[in-house]
Amino acid sequence: MEKVTIYDIAKKTGFSVGTVSKALNNYKGVSEKARNAVQLACAEMNFTPNSTAQTLATKKSNLIGYVFSETLGGGLLHPHFVQILQSFKTEVEASGYDLLLINSKTTVDNGFYEHCLHRQIDGALIAIPRTEAGRVESLINSSIPCVSIEDTYSEAPSVISDNKGGTMQMLAHLYSLGHRKIAYIAAPQDGVPGWERYEAYLQFMTERGLPINENHIVFATNYTRKAGYTAAEKLLGKCWEELPTAVFSAYDELSYAMQDTLERRGYRVPDEISVAGFDDILISQCATPKLTTIAQNRDAIGKLAGQLLLRRMDGDTSVENIIHRIPTSLVVRESTRRILDQN
């Protein structure tokens, strides 16, 4: 009973494979009698259709590829993407799709597009940073439906947090607490999140007529805590003459490092200096004091990405290659507070 095919159940029921196939796929021209006989036989023989054969015959695999990069510590290990993926998965598997992990790190000679073609996937969720845009170019320009979440591409719809809005939310929060000297630890300027957040900072400061102090801006080399410590040291080395009253970072890990560095140097957070982050990753709730940050709605991102991809795969041509912005939300915890004395 290892491999039972529709031929087996055709033989058992006395009907032809064609009829069996039709019955199995709920086609119209099949008698009640045949349908029942087929169902019974399938149950008895424990028949499971072979998706490989189905795919070969129909050119539909019911497979969605999750195309991602493992550089930047991204990929599966980054909770941000995993959470989006989870939500995406829930959305698409309700329509019968399975998820295939595709990151041809090893298959050097073959790119993402070839890999996708090879596996006959019906669509792809792409999480590739701009720095590796070249790797997904052929895929995005192919006829395989795609949706992007990590970065934005003009050839596919993308779903991404409202980085600008989120940055503005936090800055408005700090401003309302009386902060005017707001330092900024920027994320690396190698992709949309880093760019947009930094630009929003500059815009906010300009709009409110606050001076943009070069000594209050520093760039982290990546999104790790280690880079955060380096950036924190650098910032403190630059701004000791005129300390900011608040430090806002483009990513929670950077804020965490900043917070820790400040405490070690004897500054009290938030009494002497406020610290704010972006992302609301798990550690922000565990930090001491708990970090005020901007939360991304990852479930919404995954869900919308799933819906868009499903529509594309269904041939819905009304899905445009535009950027969908998912609103963020301000999470006020303990690392920010009203400024006490202004000098």
Next chain:
Amino acid sequence: MEKVTIYDIAKKTGFSVGTVSKALNNYKGVSEKARNAVQLACAEMNFTPNSTAQTLATKKSNLIGYVFSETLGGGLLHPHFVQILQSFKTEVEASGYDLLLINSKTTVDNGFYEHCLHRQIDGALIAIPRTEAGRVESLINSSIPCVSIEDTYSEAPSVISDNKGGTMQMLAHLYSLGHRKIAYIAAPQDGVPGWERYEAYLQFMTERGLPINENHIVFATNYTRKAGYTAAEKLLGKCWEELPTAVFSAYDELSYAMQDTLERRGYRVPDEISVAGFDDILISQCATPKLTTIAQNRDAIGKLAGQLLLRRMDGDTSVENIIHRIPTSLVVRESTRRILDQN
């Protein structure tokens, strides 16, 4: 240039599809001339073999299923499994396998085995807790090679941390610091990790001649922080007459909640009471004070699981259905300290 098959390159080169196939698969009986012609044509026409057709013909999909459950907040969202999966993936993709996510939460009528059969996977990595053992029974008993990581099954090799050893490591550490009244917050007794850690605690206490105090033992209902707070309250409610000098939990989240609860009640950790955890998840480094815990070697687990599965899929019959224990390591941070005054 959308779909190029070996027929196309056969036509272009003038050779037959058989020869083309042989050349592509590096078979013996193919002339240098034919081989070169085929390679050239493939490159020019951007040929990518169709894995679906290959699978149908060879019955080998080069697909490995990651079979997991989404209950218990497990699945992709649990960093523990994701890290193991990452390591596993690195191991198997070096051999040309792709990973397919399989968790038939939605496909209620079809179980894991049917799902795997449907997709023709070559092997499966199973992360299913004992509480759902029935769902993987048919899969594990089938001819599909399997390796288990979340729980142990007698029908497949499993790779799992040395829970007993780890528990003993921590208890020995606490003992060496002078602790004798060691309370224990057990994980739910619904699976191997929970069982083994709890049993090891009992064994250690017995071996060292320490009394097993019912008021110093409490069971968490699950692995979440919330359950941890409940357990912490329960423990403090039971043991106020005779406080333990140390509290050891079967999981870091539980320890985190314990630590937080103690601080809120005015106890200083570790000065008045030591707290220890198990797992070394991310938050343990962020807790205040940083948590002393037992680290699991997830990379080693994933790697070994991958190696075992590869061997099984290669038909290596020397791979036994045994439990492979991966050593843990004691990570001493700031939440445990030598006991000061013994009464």
Next chain:
DNA sequence: CTGAAAGCGCTAACAT
């Protein structure tokens, strides 16, 4: 060394 042809399991015309 190369070509022809059968077959993998299923679907989808096309007949009947």
Next chain:
DNA sequence: ATGTTAGCGCTTTCAG
């Protein structure tokens, strides 16, 4: 309503 048959793209005997 049911049966027949030709593919889907590739591998693999088996001849030549």
